[in-house]
Each structure stands twice: as structure tokens, then as C-alpha cells.
Amino acid sequence: MACISPDGKPTESGTKLLRALKSGLSSAEDIAQDTGLPLFRVRSGLRELAGAELVIEKGEGYELSPKGNELIG
Amino acid sequence: MEEVIRLPRLGESAPDFEAPTTHGTIKLDDYKGSWLILFSHPADFTPVCTTEFVAFAQIYPELQKRGVELLGISVDSITSHIAWVRNIEEKLGVKIPFPIIADLNKEVSQLYGMVHPGQSKTETVRCVFIIDPNKIVRAMLYYPLTTGRNMDEILRLINALQTTDEHKLATPANWRPGDMAIVPPPLTTESAEERLKQGYECADWYLCKKKL
Incomplete structure (x- = not known):
């Protein structure tokens, strides 16, 4: 489940993770439960989104970066 | 080398x-x-x-x-x-x-x-x-x-490992979920004696099974 496509935009799964963060979820565990995605996919996806500067690691969880927030609207 | x-x-x-x-x-x-x-x-x-x-x-x-x-x-x-x-x-x-x-x-x-x-x-x-x-x-x-x-064996192995973790028991040859599991062997003569009184199915003091 790559979350970023070669053109740098989030894939469908990436968008799902960004929306989960937008809804206020923060931890990979909560996002996995909410989205129904396996935990390993959520963890690897969030890491990839962080690499693309769309999300920021914060403590034990993640939050949208200004760039991610702008993208998801 | x-x-x-x-x-x-x-x-x-x-x-x-x-x-x-x-x-x-x-x-x-x-x-x-x-x-x-x-x-x-x-x-x-x-x-x-x-x-x-x-x-x-x-x-x-x-x-x-x-x-x-x-x-x-x-x-x-x-x-x-x-x-x-x-x-x-x-x-x-x-x-x-x-x-x-x-x-x-x-x-x-x-x-x-x-x-x-x-x-x-x-x-x-x-x-x-x-x-x-x-x-x-x-x-x-x-x-x-x-x-x-053999996928049956892989599933059986997962079942056996998870059963061991949950119940602190071992599993015998060809064990399947629902079968009796093996109580770990006693470490003292006293516990070997006591084991025989605990209602397990025992062939002898070192080979006792219990239902899960």
C-alpha cells in the first residue's frame, strides 16, 4: 500500500490515512481500527507520508502538516 | 575464506x-x-x-x-x-x-x-x-x-503456539485444536506426586494431559 504515487500525490490509501488524521485520530492503532486497514500498513503508510512532509510525527502519534492539511482540504 | x-x-x-x-x-x-x-x-x-x-x-x-x-x-x-x-x-x-x-x-x-x-x-x-x-x-x-x-501444518503450528502462550501448556504430536494438551513436566518429586492427584489424564507422572 504505497501511500504516495510517483507524481508525489497521495494514493487512495494515502488519502484515507490523511482523512483519518484530519478527523482527529493520531495513533497508528486508532487509525487502523477506524479505517479497517492492518496495523502494519498504517504504520508503513504514515512513515511514507511523513517522508513526503504531509504528516508530522508527534509524540507517539502523527498529525497533519500544514502541507498535508492544505492538500486534504 | x-x-x-x-x-x-x-x-x-x-x-x-x-x-x-x-x-x-x-x-x-x-x-x-x-x-x-x-x-x-x-x-x-x-x-x-x-x-x-x-x-x-x-x-x-x-x-x-x-x-x-x-x-x-x-x-x-x-x-x-x-x-x-x-x-x-x-x-x-x-x-x-x-x-x-x-x-x-x-x-x-x-x-x-x-x-x-x-x-x-x-x-x-x-x-x-x-x-x-x-x-x-x-x-x-x-x-x-x-x-x-503444507498450509494445514502452518495453521496448526500457529494454533499450537498461541495455545501454549495462552494456557502455558505444550501440545503433543499431531495436536489439533480441541485435543488435550500436555501439562509441563514436574520439576520436583513432590510435584510429581501431587500431579497424579490433580485430575489430569496421566499415563505416568511425566506424561499428563488436560482438556482446555
């Missing part, structure tokens, strides 16, 4: 890795808290491996019910893996739902001792590593290139 490769051993931490897969880059740490079956196959687009992938996909729902994830690995490229899983879906009607590592440089294969030169110098043999939620290697199976793995 001959290269010495250290294999993972039961009860030790599984070697960490970060690798490209058909589902993006994955680290072993991503599976922390879940059981993981890491399994290697010799090559994409080969007949025995194709039957195994179909079989792994078929037991995947049962594995998920037990909190187990699957992760395949071979020394083929991502492009080859993608083409192969698409071919399996097209020709055999089975979607492969789990990721596959593209281990082109054999980095992960070497860490796990998956290349056995006596079988093939270039391909991974059919290995299965069962890794628990704490990243400990709990079981290993090695099959030769010519023999497809």
Missing part, C-alpha cells in the same frame, strides 16, 4: 529489516504487536510457488482471525512481483492480499539464512519464520525447492 552466515535461532529476536515490498517500504517493526509469518519462495512465475501463493492467500482469512500477518519474500524485483500477482489473479482468480519483499540484493534473505547454496546459489529456498508479537522467532520451517508447503 568461507563466508559464515549466522541463522536466526528459536527464542531469539528476529533480525530487523527495512525492505521494499509490493505494498511500499515495510519494516519488521511495523508488525510489532501482531504475529508474522515471513516466508520465502524461490522465484516468481514458477509452478510450485504459484500453488503456494494461492494456498497462502486461501488461509489468510483464517490467519487474520488469529492476529497473524503474511509477508512473502524472494530475490525478484517489485515489477516481477506485481506482474506475477496480477497474473495469478487473472489466470487463477485469486487475489494476493499480502505484501512481498523484493530482495534483489539478498539483504533480508541473508539475514534469515534463506539462501542454501546446496539447493540454489541464487534463489531462496522455501522458508517459513513464525515471529510473535514481541518479534521473537517462535518456529522455523525449511522446505526444499521441489516440495510445496
